[in-house]
Structures are given as C-alpha cells and as structure tokens.
Amino acid sequence: MIRPLHRGAASAALLLSLCSPALAAWPDDKPIELVVGFAAGGETDILARVLAPYLQKHLSPKANIIVVNKPGASGAIANTYVQRAAKDGYTVAMVNTPPMNFMPLVQATPYDPDQFALIGRVVSDPTLLVARDDSPHASLKDLVAAVKSGKTTATIGQNGLGSNGGVALNLLIQESGAALTEVPFTGTGQSKIALIGGHVDMIFASHTAVPKPESESVKLRILAQFMDKRAPMLPNVPTAKEEGFDVVVPSDRGLAIHKDVQADIRGKLQAALEASLKDPEFLKAANAFADILAYKSGTEWQEDIEAAKAPLEQLAASLKQRGAAR
Structure with missing residues (x-):
C-alpha cells in the first residue's frame, strides 16, 4: 500500500509543475505588458516605446514587451489595471510621480501605491x-x-x-x-x-x-x-x-510592478532596466530624453518618494480643508 501512495505523490508533484509553467518560463512564454497611464504619443508613451525593445534585449532573446495604453485619471486607470493583474511578472507599470503617490492623498483611488514595488527610475524631468x-x-x-x-x-x-x-x-x-x-x-x-x-x-x-x-x-x-x-x-x-x-x-517616470510578484523576477527586471540605460544603442534612440535620463534603483527611488511624503500630506490636508470651507 505504500508504493501507490508514493506514486500518487509523484504524480501530484508532476501535475503541479505542469500547471504552473509561466513562473518557470518567465519571461519567454507570453508577452509582457508595459502599461502606460497616458495616451499614445505623449512623453510617457514615447519613452516607454523607446525603452521596450532594450528591456526585451536585456531580459531574454525570447522576451516580448508590448506597450499598452490605459489613459485617464492621472494614471489611476493604468495603476489599477496593473495591481489587479495576475502577480506573475507579465504586467509592468510605467508610473509617474507625483501623480501616483499624491492622488490617493486627496481622493479615493482604486489602487494603493504601497502595493507597488518600484523597479527603477528612468527619468527625472525638471x-x-x-x-x-x-x-x-x-x-x-x-x-x-x-x-x-x-x-x-x-x-x-x-x-x-x-x-x-x-x-x-x-x-x-x-x-x-x-x-x-x-x-x-x-x-x-x-x-x-x-x-x-x-x-x-x-x-x-x-x-x-x-x-x-x-x-x-x-x-x-x-x-x-x-x-x-x-x-x-x-x-x-x-x-x-x-x-x-x-x-x-520633479516629474519622475519609471517602472513598477505589484509587490507580490516574485523577488527574482523583480530583480531580473531591475537588472534589465539598468543594462538598458547603459546600452549605447538605447542612448542613441533616446536622444530626445538625454538631458533627463536619471536612473535610480527601485530602493533609491522609494527613498526619494518617502522623503517627499510629508509636504504632500500637508498639502493634501490643506486642500481638503479648503474644499470643505467652500
């Protein structure tokens, strides 16, 4: 009676491995969506489309990144889409600050900035x-x-x-x-x-x-x-x-992903982003952004956001009081 149980356990393990191929195959088995919260043709969209081929290049020879536009509500629609997507590494946000972290302070938003893990800052625009x-x-x-x-x-x-x-x-x-x-x-x-x-x-x-x-x-x-x-x-x-x-x-733009995505996937994305911003071909293609390219790791960028949080909270409180007084 023991042997059948062992065979059953082995079969179950095999079945589980077959049912979760995406994690093992990432990023090769389906396209990665790079989600932009603004319309096609805008500055954020153009940056994403210039960057995408180089992220592909430095992730894997089989990686495929497509830019998806979800404009509206200062990026809230796109941010919500990314946070509600499967936590498998195939949905990445191009986020903009201050909108990402300021809007939830002044109104209810369907996304939570604390649920994002920042991958890295790409530009800092004065x-x-x-x-x-x-x-x-x-x-x-x-x-x-x-x-x-x-x-x-x-x-x-x-x-x-x-x-x-x-x-x-x-x-x-x-x-x-x-x-x-x-x-x-x-x-x-x-x-x-x-x-x-x-x-x-x-x-x-x-x-x-x-x-x-x-x-x-x-x-x-x-x-x-x-x-x-x-x-x-x-x-x-x-x-x-x-x-x-x-x-x-500053007007900063960069990549983020849901914090529940596996740490090794987040690490590979950050390594690919860093390599892309050093790639001579990318630097040539992104010449229009040359003055504002300003890479920071996700951790460093998060530290900047935390440092800027107090005045934004004070401003949000002031705006709410001003609105209530009207």
Missing part, C-alpha cells in the same frame, strides 16, 4: 515656471512679492491637481502665501498656446515640453526650476529653494 519673455517679473521672488503686495495678480496654468505642475503650484501657494490664480489645462500643448497667446501670465511645464523656450513662436523665459539643485541643462536658472521657497517637485 518642473519649471515659464513666462513670456516680456513678463514684468524678473524672478519667482519678484512675482511672489508683487502678488502679496496687491500690486498685481498672476494667472498660472497647470495640467491638473495631481500633475507635477499642479502639485508645485499648490505647494508654492502654501509656502509663499501668495494668492496665485490657478488655470487648469488638460495638457501642456494647451497651456503653452494660452501662454503664447497672452491668456495666462505663466505656466508650469516639464523641461521636455519647453526644451528651448527662447525658440518658441513667442520667446519664453524660465523663472525658476522646482528641483533640489540646478539641473545640469539649466545652470543659469535658479531653484525655488534659492529664491526662498522650499518647493521641490
């Missing part, structure tokens, strides 16, 4: 305050002083509450006490048109949206960058901190 070159304000400090004195008002465009510009503007209002007027837009293309046309006084934009402000159809000027220190490509633009306002809001 957040800029941009004006027309004929603006009467020479600096951020001058702008704040003029508005607080009551001598002028200032309308400032931004791309939504959870965007890097929306967060930076609201933190600036909170930090400075200046009654700056928000004008929301759905994209930087719209806000740039409004600025050039004189419909708003300034806009918040990422560096990739205005890489050459002096070459726009109407010459533009950067008043300040909202980074911890001056970005290498903007050595002559002061930071908000230098102007006296402790507001640091």
Whole structure:
C-alpha cells in the first residue's frame, strides 16, 4: 500500500509543475505588458516605446514587451489595471510621480501605491515656471512679492491637481502665501498656446515640453526650476529653494510592478532596466530624453518618494480643508 501512495505523490508533484509553467518560463512564454497611464504619443508613451525593445534585449532573446495604453485619471486607470493583474511578472507599470503617490492623498483611488514595488527610475524631468519673455517679473521672488503686495495678480496654468505642475503650484501657494490664480489645462500643448497667446501670465511645464523656450513662436523665459539643485541643462536658472521657497517637485517616470510578484523576477527586471540605460544603442534612440535620463534603483527611488511624503500630506490636508470651507 505504500508504493501507490508514493506514486500518487509523484504524480501530484508532476501535475503541479505542469500547471504552473509561466513562473518557470518567465519571461519567454507570453508577452509582457508595459502599461502606460497616458495616451499614445505623449512623453510617457514615447519613452516607454523607446525603452521596450532594450528591456526585451536585456531580459531574454525570447522576451516580448508590448506597450499598452490605459489613459485617464492621472494614471489611476493604468495603476489599477496593473495591481489587479495576475502577480506573475507579465504586467509592468510605467508610473509617474507625483501623480501616483499624491492622488490617493486627496481622493479615493482604486489602487494603493504601497502595493507597488518600484523597479527603477528612468527619468527625472525638471518642473519649471515659464513666462513670456516680456513678463514684468524678473524672478519667482519678484512675482511672489508683487502678488502679496496687491500690486498685481498672476494667472498660472497647470495640467491638473495631481500633475507635477499642479502639485508645485499648490505647494508654492502654501509656502509663499501668495494668492496665485490657478488655470487648469488638460495638457501642456494647451497651456503653452494660452501662454503664447497672452491668456495666462505663466505656466508650469516639464523641461521636455519647453526644451528651448527662447525658440518658441513667442520667446519664453524660465523663472525658476522646482528641483533640489540646478539641473545640469539649466545652470543659469535658479531653484525655488534659492529664491526662498522650499518647493521641490520633479516629474519622475519609471517602472513598477505589484509587490507580490516574485523577488527574482523583480530583480531580473531591475537588472534589465539598468543594462538598458547603459546600452549605447538605447542612448542613441533616446536622444530626445538625454538631458533627463536619471536612473535610480527601485530602493533609491522609494527613498526619494518617502522623503517627499510629508509636504504632500500637508498639502493634501490643506486642500481638503479648503474644499470643505467652500
């Protein structure tokens, strides 16, 4: 009677191994979805599509990565899709901060940022305050002083509450006490048109949206960058901190996956990402992003996010109080 039991156990073990081929075969047996929370053709989508072939290359000769767009709700739709997918390593998110970690602070979201394991940061895009070159304000400090004195008002465009510009503007209002007027837009293309046309006084934009402000159809000027220190490509633009306002809001993009995905799969993804960002062919293909490529491991990136958490929580509390008072 003992032998049949042993044969049965062996058969059960064989059956289990046959029923779970994906884990053993990862990443070769089916496509990996790289999910982007913004529309095709945008900056995040273009970055994902440039990166995908090199992730494939450095993962496995048989790996196949496809970019899937799930736009809407400042990335919440895509983030939710990834978190609800099977935890088998075949669904990876291209996440954007601050939206990923700020939106759950101000409203209920169907995803939880704490359920993500960050794979690595790919880019860190400076957040800029941009004006027309004929603006009467020479600096951020001058702008704040003029508005607080009551001598002028200032309308400032931004791309939504959870965007890097929306967060930076609201933190600036909170930090400075200046009654700056928000004008929301759905994209930087719209806000740039409004600025050039004189419909708003300034806009918040990422560096990739205005890489050459002096070459726009109407010459533009950067008043300040909202980074911890001056970005290498903007050595002559002061930071908000230098102007006296402790507001640091970079626009970071990178990869994340559900934290329940096996650690060895997460490690292979991080190794492939790191190798991709050192690959000469990728660096050539990603030339448009050359100024903002800024790899950090998932652990290092998470540390940055944790360090920036307190001011975001304070801002969220302030916004909720402001909303309740209306």
